Amino acid sequence: xxxxxxxxxxxxxxxxxxxxxxxxxxxxxxxxxxxxxxxxxxxxxxxxxxxxxxxxxxxxxxxxxxxxxxxxxxxxxxxxxxxxxxxxxxxxxxxxxxxxxxxxxxxxxxxxxxxxxxxxxxxxxxxxxxxxxxxxxxxxxxxxxxxxxxxxxxxxxxxxxxxxxxxxxxxxxxxxxxxxxxxxxxxxxxxxx
Amino acid sequence: xxxxxxxxxxxxxxxxxxxxxxxxxxxxxxxxxxxxxxxxxxxxxxxxxxxxxxxxxxxxxxxxxxxxxxxxxxxxxxxxxxxxxxxxxxxxxxxxxxxxxxxxxxxxxxxxxxxxxxxxxxxxxxxxxxxxxxxxxxxxxxxxxxxxxxxxxxxxxxxxxxxxxxxxxxxxxxxxxxxxxxxxxxxxxxxxx
DNA sequence: TATCGTTGCCAACAAGCGTTGACCAACAAC
DNA sequence: GTTGTTGGTCAACGCTTGTTGGCAACGATA
Numbered sequence: 001x002x003x004x005x006x007x008x009x010x011x012x013x014x015x016x017x018x019x020x021x022x023x024x025x026x027x028x029x030x031x032x033x034x035x036x037x038x039x040x041x042x043x044x045x046x047x048x049x050x051x052x053x054x055x056x057x058x059x060x061x062x063x064x065x066x067x068x069x070x071x072x073x074x075x076x077x078x079x080x081x082x083x084x085x086x087x088x089x090x091x092x093x094x095x096x097x098x099x100x101x102x103x104x105x106x107x108x109x110x111x112x113x114x115x116x117x118x119x120x121x122x123x124x125x126x127x128x129x130x131x132x133x134x135x136x137x138x139x140x141x142x143x144x145x146x147x148x149x150x151x152x153x154x155x156x157x158x159x160x161x162x163x164x165x166x167x168x169x170x171x172x173x174x175x176x177x178x179x180x181x182x183x184x185x186x187x188x189x190x191x192x193x
Numbered sequence: 194x195x196x197x198x199x200x201x202x203x204x205x206x207x208x209x210x211x212x213x214x215x216x217x218x219x220x221x222x223x224x225x226x227x228x229x230x231x232x233x234x235x236x237x238x239x240x241x242x243x244x245x246x247x248x249x250x251x252x253x254x255x256x257x258x259x260x261x262x263x264x265x266x267x268x269x270x271x272x273x274x275x276x277x278x279x280x281x282x283x284x285x286x287x288x289x290x291x292x293x294x295x296x297x298x299x300x301x302x303x304x305x306x307x308x309x310x311x312x313x314x315x316x317x318x319x320x321x322x323x324x325x326x327x328x329x330x331x332x333x334x335x336x337x338x339x340x341x342x343x344x345x346x347x348x349x350x351x352x353x354x355x356x357x358x359x360x361x362x363x364x365x366x367x368x369x370x371x372x373x374x375x376x377x378x379x380x381x382x383x384x385x386x
Numbered sequence: 387t388a389t390c391g392t393t394g395c396c397a398a399c400a401a402g403c404g405t406t407g408a409c410c411a412a413c414a415a416c
Numbered sequence: 417g418t419t420g421t422t423g424g425t426c427a428a429c430g431c432t433t434g435t436t437g438g439c440a441a442c443g444a445t446a
Binding site: 035107110143147164167178 | 224225226227228299300302303304309312313316335336338339340342343344345346347348350351352354355356357358359360362363367370371372374375378379385
């Protein structure tokens, strides 16, 4: 997820290591933290449970390694202030559709301390800078970013986690059409109160 | 939660029973389904774990008894179509602020099959009828209700479960001011397509 | 060929889980 | 007072969990 140079000299066990990570992501996404047991993950990856411990230390270490995520949000500098809403929503739906790591993170964040902490970090490091650039008064950025995240994560929750049928049935374009104005307003509309 | 007439003749163990339910709600809300162990719930209520089994059969039964919830949504018939958004948001914030059952349900729904099923039931039985009355074309009610729930549950997620600091910091009136127009639009604005 | 670190499998551990059944104390009916 | 029902305690069960250490096979180096 974040190794550009071959600082690590290509171990013979790399195949096993990535197999474990893939299985872990799948199980965390489907079951959450507690029910995704190391034994189940190992069986899913066709390896021995003890290998997980050798390569990732313990279950927390495995989780940390499995769900390191870069939202790849557009560069705040190059973001047009007028269609920031549409851009953000489109990008989010894309990410969620193809990347099960996000579902894993949301499921775990709901019941696990470390998972929630990780989500707060992503919020602060990745979404907040965008809001800081897109909204008029930087001092309002945290509140506006929180509103944006409530709508985006709420959609993810009802669509990918709780699976409300009408939410699952929405076409990506419909989602963008409905949510883009909301996000746009949260970012740029004058503060009510 | 739903006994109007004294069909049950007031057992001597009622105090214990409700103490268990209260402790269960608290633990489910704080820890989710798996980590809220029967032993922890029992200790919290100062009773023996075996009493939980005697009175509620098993852990699933306890959960079902602990999180039966009535959203007490306003009667769809008496709902003014013009400020349905504000009414709904105000009502939701009120409920979430005072009732930890909702947090318990959301936490459990994220990782537990039965919990998610319960949330889908509440959505279909309680929110959908309101949408059916408030939106122009009844055929669009499911999609519109899904959008409304995505925003409302998203706020609950970031505020009460993940506890994003800026989301926690929002005053109830701010929440209403920002979210009411969103919900109103999801209910009554012409379908974009 | 001998050596040594790496990779993998296996069996086991202690702890915690949901759940059960035997047993005692308090009360109600007769 | 005796009897039967109810409320509550205690100890244990079978099972799963995360985690550990020993041991055999492999691959490169010498």
